[in-house]
Amino acid sequence: xxxxxxxxxxxxxxxxxxxxxxxxxxxxxxxxxxxxxxxxxxxxxxxxxxxxxxxxxxxxxxxxxxxxxxxxxxxxxxxxxxxxxxxxxxxxxxxxxxxxxxxxxxxxxxxxxxxxxxxxxxxxxxxxxxxxxxxxxxxxxxxxxxxxxxxxxxxxxxxxxxxxxxxxxxxxxxxxxxxxxxxxxxxxxxxxxxxxxxxxxxxxxxxxxxxxxxxxxxxxxxxxxxxxxxxxxxxxxxxxxxxxxxxxxxxxxxxxxxxxxxxxxxxxxxxxxxxxxxxxxxxxxxxxxxxxxxxxxxxxxxxxxxxxxxxxxxxxxxxxxxxxxxxxxxxxxxxxxxxxxxxxxxxxxxxxxxxxxxxxxxxxxxxxxxxxxxxxxxxxxxxxxxxxxxxxxxxxxxxxxxxxxxxxxxxxxxxxxxxxxxxxxxxxxxxxxxxxxxxxxxxxxxxxxxxxxxxxxxxxxxxxxxxxxxxxxxxxxxxxxxxxxxxxxxxxxxxxxxxxxxxxxxxxxxxxxxxxxxxxxxxxxxxxxxxxxxxxxxxxxxxxxxxxxxxxxxxxxxxxxxxxxxxxxxxxxxxxxxxxxxxxxxxxxxxxxxxxxxxxxxxxxxxxxxxxxxxxxxxx
Amino acid sequence: xxxxxxxxxxxxxxxxxxxxxxxxxxxxxxxxxxxxxxxxxxxxxxxxxxxxxxxxxxxxxxxxxxxxxxxxxxxxxxxxxxxxxxxxxxxxxxxxxxxxxxxxxxxxxxxxxxxxxxxxxxxxxxxxxxxxxxxxxxxxxxxxxxxxxxxxxxxxxxxxxxxxxxxxxxxxxxx
Numbered sequence: 001x002x003x004x005x006x007x008x009x010x011x012x013x014x015x016x017x018x019x020x021x022x023x024x025x026x027x028x029x030x031x032x033x034x035x036x037x038x039x040x041x042x043x044x045x046x047x048x049x050x051x052x053x054x055x056x057x058x059x060x061x062x063x064x065x066x067x068x069x070x071x072x073x074x075x076x077x078x079x080x081x082x083x084x085x086x087x088x089x090x091x092x093x094x095x096x097x098x099x100x101x102x103x104x105x106x107x108x109x110x111x112x113x114x115x116x117x118x119x120x121x122x123x124x125x126x127x128x129x130x131x132x133x134x135x136x137x138x139x140x141x142x143x144x145x146x147x148x149x150x151x152x153x154x155x156x157x158x159x160x161x162x163x164x165x166x167x168x169x170x171x172x173x174x175x176x177x178x179x180x181x182x183x184x185x186x187x188x189x190x191x192x193x194x195x196x197x198x199x200x201x202x203x204x205x206x207x208x209x210x211x212x213x214x215x216x217x218x219x220x221x222x223x224x225x226x227x228x229x230x231x232x233x234x235x236x237x238x239x240x241x242x243x244x245x246x247x248x249x250x251x252x253x254x255x256x257x258x259x260x261x262x263x264x265x266x267x268x269x270x271x272x273x274x275x276x277x278x279x280x281x282x283x284x285x286x287x288x289x290x291x292x293x294x295x296x297x298x299x300x301x302x303x304x305x306x307x308x309x310x311x312x313x314x315x316x317x318x319x320x321x322x323x324x325x326x327x328x329x330x331x332x333x334x335x336x337x338x339x340x341x342x343x344x345x346x347x348x349x350x351x352x353x354x355x356x357x358x359x360x361x362x363x364x365x366x367x368x369x370x371x372x373x374x375x376x377x378x379x380x381x382x383x384x385x386x387x388x389x390x391x392x393x394x395x396x397x398x399x400x401x402x403x404x405x406x407x408x409x410x411x412x413x414x415x416x417x418x419x420x421x422x423x424x425x426x427x428x429x430x431x432x433x434x435x436x437x438x439x440x441x442x443x444x445x446x447x448x449x450x451x452x453x454x455x456x457x458x459x460x461x462x463x464x465x466x467x468x469x470x471x472x473x474x475x476x477x478x479x480x481x482x483x484x485x486x487x488x489x490x491x492x493x494x495x496x497x498x499x500x501x502x503x504x505x506x507x508x509x510x511x512x513x514x515x516x517x518x519x520x521x522x523x524x525x526x527x528x529x530x531x532x533x534x535x536x537x538x539x540x541x542x543x544x545x546x547x548x549x550x551x552x553x554x555x556x557x558x559x560x561x562x563x564x565x566x567x568x569x570x571x572x573x574x575x576x577x578x579x580x581x582x583x584x585x586x587x588x589x590x591x592x593x594x595x596x597x598x599x600x601x602x603x604x605x606x607x608x609x610x611x612x613x614x615x616x617x618x619x620x
Numbered sequence: 621x622x623x624x625x626x627x628x629x630x631x632x633x634x635x636x637x638x639x640x641x642x643x644x645x646x647x648x649x650x651x652x653x654x655x656x657x658x659x660x661x662x663x664x665x666x667x668x669x670x671x672x673x674x675x676x677x678x679x680x681x682x683x684x685x686x687x688x689x690x691x692x693x694x695x696x697x698x699x700x701x702x703x704x705x706x707x708x709x710x711x712x713x714x715x716x717x718x719x720x721x722x723x724x725x726x727x728x729x730x731x732x733x734x735x736x737x738x739x740x741x742x743x744x745x746x747x748x749x750x751x752x753x754x755x756x757x758x759x760x761x762x763x764x765x766x767x768x769x770x771x772x773x774x775x776x777x778x779x780x781x782x783x784x785x786x787x788x789x790x791x792x793x794x795x
Binding site: 009322333335 | 657658669672673674693696697700703704707708714717719721722723724725726727728732733734735736738
C-alpha cells in the first residue's frame with residue numbers, strides 16, 4: 001500500500017472535481033452538439049449551457065437546430081430552456097428528465113452561419129430500412145413526374161419540315177415481309193410441281209381408256225381387267241389424297257400469311273406515333289396537370305416526414321431488439337448492445353416537454369411532447385406530440401403525432417390541420433399559366449400520415465377559397481395563345497382543391513393527386529388547342545398512310561395474285577384426278593356388271609345343262 | 621527508433637530495484653487497461669486506483685499499457701466477435717447482462733460494448749498466467765540473462781552505434 005499514492009489520488013480527485021466544475025459546461029455543450037448534429041444530419045448548436053452538479057439542474061440560453069435541407073435556415077430554435085435530472089437513475093447511467101421547459105420556440109429562422117456538417121462517407125444512414133425503401137419509391141415517383149413544357153404549346157406543327165426527320169419503318173418491314181412470302185410461295189411451287197404432271201395424268205387416262213370391257217371374252221381376261229382397274233384406282237386415289245392434304249396445308253399456310261399481314265396495321269400505327277413524338281404534340285390529360293402542379297410539393301412533404309419517422313424508428317428498433325444484427329463498427333469503437341427488463345427504468349426518458357413559441361407569421365403555439373424514451377416497452381406509453389396554435393386572424397394549427405413502438409409492428413400516426421390560413425402573398429405553384437402569387441384568399445390544409453410496419457398511407461387535402469391573384473409577376477414573353485389560356489383559367493378560378501394520396505400496402509406503392517384544376521386547365525387547353533392539335537394529327541396520319549399505302553397495296557396484290565396462281569394450279573390437277581377417279585370407278589362398275597352377267601349366263605347354262613342331263617337319264 | 625526506445629525502457633525496468641511481483645503486477649494492470657478500447661471506463665478508473673494504491677511498478681504498467689494498446693488495435697475484430705457472441709448469442713447469460721445493465725455504476729464500465737466485453741474477458745483470462753509467467757521470466761532474466769545481456773556484443777554494438785549515440789544526444793537535448 002502506497003501512502004503517497006493515496007495522497008496523490010486524493011489531490012488528483014480534487015483537481016478533477018475542480019476541472020469538472022470549470023469545464024463540464026463546455027464539455028457537455030460539445031457532447032450534446034455532436035450527438036444532436038449526428039442525429040439531425042446538420043449542425044445543432046447550444047449556447048450558454050450551464051450544468052449544476054449539486055442541484056443536477058441543466059439550462060441553456062439558446063438552441064438552434066439546422067434544417068438539413070437548407071443549411072442556412074434553422075428547422076427551429078428555442079430561447080432559454082431548463083430541466084432537472086433525476087439523481088438515482090444517473091448512477092445506472094440513465095437520464096430521466098421530468099419536465100423540460102422549452103420557451104421561445106421559433107421555426108424556419110435564418111442562420112448567421114452555414115449549418116452544414118461534413119458527413120462521413122462510410123457511415124450508414126441512420127434510418128429504418130423500411131422507411132428508406134419507401135423514400136426510394138417516392139424518389140422514383142419524383143423522377144417520373146411530368147414536366148410542363150411551355151414550348152410544346154406554343155410551337156406550331158409544320159408537317160412538311162417534320163417529314164424530313166421522319167424515318168418510316170413500315171416500307172422496309174413490308175419489303176422484308178414480301179421477301180418471306182416470296183420464299184413461301186416458291187416452296188409451295190415446288191410442292192405443287194411434285195404432284196402428277198399433265199403427261200402423267202394423260203398416261204393414266206389412256207390406261208383407263210384402254211380397258212375395253214365390251215371386248216373381254218374369257219374369265220381370265222375379266223380378272224386381268226378387274227385387277228388393272230383396281231390398281232389404277234389405287235393410284236388415282238393416292239394422288240387425290242395427296243392433293244387434298246396439300247390443299248389443306250396450303251390453306252393453313254395462307255391463313256398465317258393473312259394473319260401476318262395484319263401486323264402492317266400495327267407498324268403504320270408505330271410510324272404514326274413516332275412522327276407524333278417528333279412533332280411533340282402536347283397531350284393534355286387530367287392527371288398530368290395535377291402532378292405538374294402539386295406533385296413535387298406533396299412528395300417533398302411526405303419525404304420530410306418519412307425522414308423524421310425513419311430516424312425515430314431506426315433508434316427504437318435498435319434499442320428494442322433483443323438480438324441486434326452484428327454491425328461492422330470502426331476499430332476500437334465496438335457495438336453497444338442494450339438490455340431491457342420490465343420494471344426497470346429506460347436508458348433515456350424525457351417525461352414531458354412543455355413548449356411555447358411562435359410559428360408562421362406570429363402564430364402563437366403551445367404544446368406538449370410526452371415520453372421521449374429509449375425503450376417504450378419499459379414504460380408502456382407511446383411518444384406523443386400535441387401542438388396547437390392560434391393567431392389573431394383566426395388562423396389555427398393543430399398537430400398531433402403518436403410514435404408507438406411498444407408492439408412488434410411499429411406504428412406512427414401524424415395528423416396536421418391548418419385552418420383559416422390567409423394566403424395573401426403565398427406563392428402558389430411554378431405553373432406558367434397561373435399567377436405566381438395569391439393576392440387574397442384563405443387556405444385549409446389537412447394531412448394524415450399513417451405508418452404501420454412496412455405499410456403506409458398518407459392523405460393530404462388542401463383547399464383555397466375566395467381567391468384573387470396577383471398578376472404583377474406574370475411572365476411577359478408568353479405566346480398569345482398561352483396568354484389567352486392563362487386568362488381563361490384565372491378568370492374562372494376562385495377555388496382550388498387538391499387531394500393527394502400516397503400509400504404502400506403489401507409492398508405495392510400507389511401515388512395519385514386530384515385537383516379541381518385538373519379538369520379546369522385540361523378543358524381550357526382542349527378548347528383552345530384541340531382543333532389545331534387534331535388538324536396536325538390528321539395531317540401526320542394522312543402523310544404516313546399515303547407513304548405506306550403503295551407498299552401495302554403491293555403486298556396485298558402479291559398475296560392475292562400468288563394465291564390465285566397456286567390455287568388454280570392445284571385445282572387443275574385436282575379436277576383431272578377427280579375426272580380420272582370417276583372414269584375408273586365407272587370402268588370398275590362396268591367390269592363388275594359384265595362379270596355378274598357372265599356369271600348369270602354361266603349359271604343359267606349350267607342349270608340348263610343339268611336339266612337336260614337329268615331328262616336324258618329319266619328317258620333312258 | 622521506437623523499438624530501441626522500448627527495448628531500452630524494458631531493460632531499465634528489468635534492471636530497476638522493483639521486485640518481480642511488482643513488475644508482474646504493473647504488467648497485468650497495464651495489460652488490462654491497454655486491451656480496453658477506451659481509457660475512460662469505470663473499469664480503467666478502478667485499475668488506475670489499484671495502480672496508485674498498490675505497490676506495483678508504474679513504469680512497467682505504462683510500458684505494458686502502450687504495448688497492449690497496439691495489440692488491442694490489432695485484435696479488435698476478434699474482440700468484437702467474442703463480445704458479440706457473449707452479449708447476444710449466449711441466451712443463458714442474458715439475465716446476468718440485464719441485471720448488470722440496470723445495476724448502479726456497472727453500466728459505466730461499458731460492459732455492454734462488444735469490444736469492451738471481448739477485451740475484458742480476454743484480459744481476465746490472461747491475468748493469472750501472465751502474472752506468474754512474467755514474474756518467473758523476470759527472476760530468470762535477473763539470474764541468468766542480465767549479466768550476459770550487459771556484456772553482449774549486441775548491446776555494446778548498439779551503444780557504440782552512431783544512431784544510438786545520436787539518439788541519446790537528441791534525447792538529452794530534448795530533455
